[in-house]
Amino acid sequence: MAIDEYQGKSLSWAVADGIVELALDHPRANEIGLTMLEDLERFAAALPDLESQASALIVYSKQKAGFSAGADLVQLYTFVQQTDATSAVKKVREFLERIHAVLNRIDMSSLTTIGAVHGVCFGGGFELALTCDLIVADKMARFCFPELRLGLIPGFGGIPRLKRDVSNGVVRDLLLTGRSINATKALDIGLASQLAAEGEALHVARATAAQVTKFDRGASAAAKQFIKPLPAEELRREIDIFCRLFPQPAVIQGLHKFVEEKSPYPYLP
Amino acid sequence: MKNLEQTTDEILTLAATHFKVPRATLQASDDFFKKLGIDSLQALELLTRIENHFGVELPDYEVAGVSDFRTLATRIQARL
Numbered sequence: 649m650a651i652d653e654y655q656g657k658s659l660s661w662a663v664a665d666g667i668v669e670l671a672l673d674h675p676r677a678n679e680i681g682l683t684m685l686e687d688l689e690r691f692a693a694a695l696p697d698l699e700s701q702a703s704a705l706i707v708y709s710k711q712k713a714g715f716s717a718g719a720d721l722v723q724l725y726t727f728v729q730q731t732d733a734t735s736a737v738k739k740v741r742e743f744l745e746r747i748h749a750v751l752n753r754i755d756m757s758s759l760t761t762i763g764a765v766h767g768v769c770f771g772g773g774f775e776l777a778l779t780c781d782l783i784v785a786d787k788m789a790r791f792c793f794p795e796l797r798l799g800l801i802p803g804f805g806g807i808p809r810l811k812r813d814v815s816n817g818v819v820r821d822l823l824l825t826g827r828s829i830n831a832t833k834a835l836d837i838g839l840a841s842q843l844a845a846e847g848e849a850l851h852v853a854r855a856t857a858a859q860v861t862k863f864d865r866g867a868s869a870a871a872k873q874f875i876k877p878l879p880a881e882e883l884r885r886e887i888d889i890f891c892r893l894f895p896q897p898a899v900i901q902g903l904h905k906f907v908e909e910k911s912p913y914p915y916l917p
Numbered sequence: 918m919k920n921l922e923q924t925t926d927e928i929l930t931l932a933a934t935h936f937k938v939p940r941a942t943l944q945a946s947d948d949f950f951k952k953l954g955i956d957s958l959q960a961l962e963l964l965t966r967i968e969n970h971f972g973v974e975l976p977d978y979e980v981a982g983v984s985d986f987r988t989l990a991t992r993i994q995a996r997l
């Protein structure tokens with residue numbers, strides 16, 4: 649069944665002129681919980697059909713706050729409070745395996761993929777952006793792996809993917825300090841391929857996608873497959889490490905602090 | 918090189934412009950969370966504006982616990 653247009657609860661997509669546009673649209677900041685996961689799974693299921701009629705994919709956000717603030721920590725905290733520790737780890741692993749399946753599928757798509765990033769691109773949101781071949785960063789974009797603040801590591805494939813794109817020193821900096829970096833820094837380190845003026849990332853991504861559609865799809869797909877291996881073994885190990893850390897007290901303390909303390913600055917370190 | 922007073926003044930102007938409040942209503946000693954009614958996502962927007970304006974990088978852990986404009990300015994000044 650051809651699905652070249654879809655409106656879900658947290659995202660939508662449409663195809664036109666050989667370009668698929670996937671728009672994330674879940675208030676306030678495209679937090680990735682079960683709703684977003686289910687919609688992304690629908691998107692992954694539609695990809696074979698979309699790949700037969702397009703050359704490029706743009707992933708962007710319609711939410712003002714940014715591309716995505718990452719995992720839905722409120723949902724995760726609620727779940728942890730209501731579930732015994734053993735069942736919680738089992739369910740978390742299941743979630744991770746589902747999100748990895750989706751992100752791996754996007755990562756390996758034959759389409760040339762472009763993340764048009766504005767605002768916050770944190771945690772799982774950053775991991776979604778890292779599945780893209782190219783990142784266009786709005787000058788107000790910020791990138792961050794804050795997971796250590798919760799006693800965790802990135803669990804959606806972020807470390808193996810970031811290692812693929814930038815130096816190990818940069819990965820260590822972002823991972824071990826949990827600090828966010830701006831778009832200019834992202835360009836300097838090769839994380840972003842282009843900067844866009846404020847509000848113009850989608851416009852720049854569309855121009856880039858239009859360029860991509862000029863090329864033979866088979867040749868582009870072959871080039872991408874050659875240059876962009878999937879770090880499958882490391883992705884599996886990342887899930888194992890995450891699940892080993894998850895039952896530790898630091899995690900529930902970190903989630904509690906984020907959700908319950910009503911601090912004005914939960915997104916600051 | 919700018920002095921701290923100039924840096925503080927520019928930060929106040931950036932904040933006023935970004936959050937669309939009259940510049941005259943902001944003072945260096947103001948708690949920007951309370952005065953501007955912002956949360957941490959919006960504070961990060963201000964940090965980005967400041968970094969872009971001054972051409973510096975200010976790790977956000979240096980801003981954690983900072984809530985007034987003058988202290989924020991001293992953090993920036995240390996990077997100029």
